[in-house]
Amino acid sequence: xxxxxxxxxxxxxxxxxxxxxxxxxxxxxxxxxxxxxxxxxxxxxxxxxxxxxxxxxxxxxxxxxxxxxxxxxxxxxxxxxxxxxxxxxxxxxxxxxxxxxxxxxxxxxxxxxxxxxxxxxxxxxxxxxxxxxxxxxxxxxxxxxxxxxxxxxxxxxxxxxxxxxxxxxxxxxxxxxxxxxxxxxxxxxxxxxxxxxxxxxxxxxxxxxxxxxxxxxxxxxxxxxxxxxxxxxxxxxxxxxxxxxxxxxxxxxxxxxxxxxxxxxxxxxxxxxxxxxxxxxxxxxxxxxxxxxxxxxxxxxxxxxx
Numbered sequence: 001x002x003x004x005x006x007x008x009x010x011x012x013x014x015x016x017x018x019x020x021x022x023x024x025x026x027x028x029x030x031x032x033x034x035x036x037x038x039x040x041x042x043x044x045x046x047x048x049x050x051x052x053x054x055x056x057x058x059x060x061x062x063x064x065x066x067x068x069x070x071x072x073x074x075x076x077x078x079x080x081x082x083x084x085x086x087x088x089x090x091x092x093x094x095x096x097x098x099x100x101x102x103x104x105x106x107x108x109x110x111x112x113x114x115x116x117x118x119x120x121x122x123x124x125x126x127x128x129x130x131x132x133x134x135x136x137x138x139x140x141x142x143x144x145x146x147x148x149x150x151x152x153x154x155x156x157x158x159x160x161x162x163x164x165x166x167x168x169x170x171x172x173x174x175x176x177x178x179x180x181x182x183x184x185x186x187x188x189x190x191x192x193x194x195x196x197x198x199x200x201x202x203x204x205x206x207x208x209x210x211x212x213x214x215x216x217x218x219x220x221x222x223x224x225x226x227x228x229x230x231x232x233x234x235x236x237x238x239x240x241x242x243x244x245x246x247x248x249x250x251x252x253x254x255x256x257x258x259x260x261x262x263x264x265x266x267x268x269x270x271x272x273x274x275x276x277x278x279x280x281x282x283x284x285x286x287x288x289x290x291x292x293x294x295x296x297x298x299x300x301x302x303x304x305x306x
Contacts, residue, residue: 012051013038016059022114023063033062053121060111101147102140110140139163150216158214168249169224172242173209180206191251199254202238205230220244225257 016034021027037059041051048054102110112122113133122133146162154160161169172191179187185200192200206228213225226238237257242249 008051009038009041012041012055015052016055019056019059020063023111029066033059033066036062056112060108063111101144106140106143109136113137142166155216158212160216161214165222165244168244169212169214172249172251173212176203176206177209180204191249193250195251195254202254202256205236206238207231207233210235217241221252 013034016037017030020033021030037055040058041048041055045051109126112125119130119133122128123130126133128136142161143163146160149157149160175188175191179185180203185192185203188200188203206226208229210227210229212227215223215225217223220243221241222243223239223241226240227235228238229235239253239255239257240251241253241255242251244250
């Protein structure tokens with residue numbers, strides 16, 4: 001009986017240490033946390049029904065309490081720049097920053113995912129398939145990276161789109177494509193109820209949607225620059241300003257990107273102009289002030305490079 005208990009303790013100690021070390025990559029801290037976890041186990045073992053799950057939960061709680069202090073003491077975080085690479089096997093070294101970007105349940109899920117918990121345990125606990133778990137992790141990564149870039153003060157770029165807004169933009173564009181295909185923009189009334197008919201009619205020239213560029217304009221005020229082709233295969237751009245009202249995307253205005261109604265015929269020129277757009281201040285209605293001569297020069301260079 002004593003031998004069995006000793007083996008059980010060693011197994012739990014190893015489980016706690018492995019889990020904590022995967023998060024901190026620090027032997028001393030992992031030993032300290034796992035020792036504390038085992039001590040708490042001794043105090044409560046008679047009432048613990050699932051020791052394996054219990055030791056991970058306690059280790060996770062101890063990690064949350066101690067890691068912020070550890071980071072400060074070790075001066076791991078330098079300046080305000082935060083770089084997170086989830087695609088490597090590096091531990092989550094910037095835990096205390098990450099925790100400000102996620103809800104408690106999201107943070108707990110991510111910590112468990114990057115620990116040594118068996119995937120089958122994760123599937124069982126959350127009732128998700130393996131693919132759904134990977135998708136959830138991908139969404140959380142996108143949310144963190146978007147928050148980081150927003151905190152850095154960036155205004156333009158699709159890497160600023162939070163998952164919940166990304167989903168609404170996707171649904172909006174999907175509905176727009178369907179309405180255009182059926183030649184019935186009335187199908188978009190829930191999205192377009194706040195804009196006038198002249199602005200709605202501007203959408204009728206869209207033949208193929210090529211891409212879009214996201215911008216944060218102000219608090220709960222966003223825009224997408226919609227790059228599209230018309231029936232003559234010219235490349236044009238519309239600025240669609242929107243906000244999120246009662247959890248729904250509501251379009252506030254639709255305008256030409258260029259106040260002079262510029263038409264672009266070369267796709268290579270579109271790619272170069274996109275870079276200019278991302279570095280050019282916008283007017284209050286989301287437009288950019290680009291000289292016609294500059295656009296024509298870019299288009300001419302694109303044509304000559306064929």
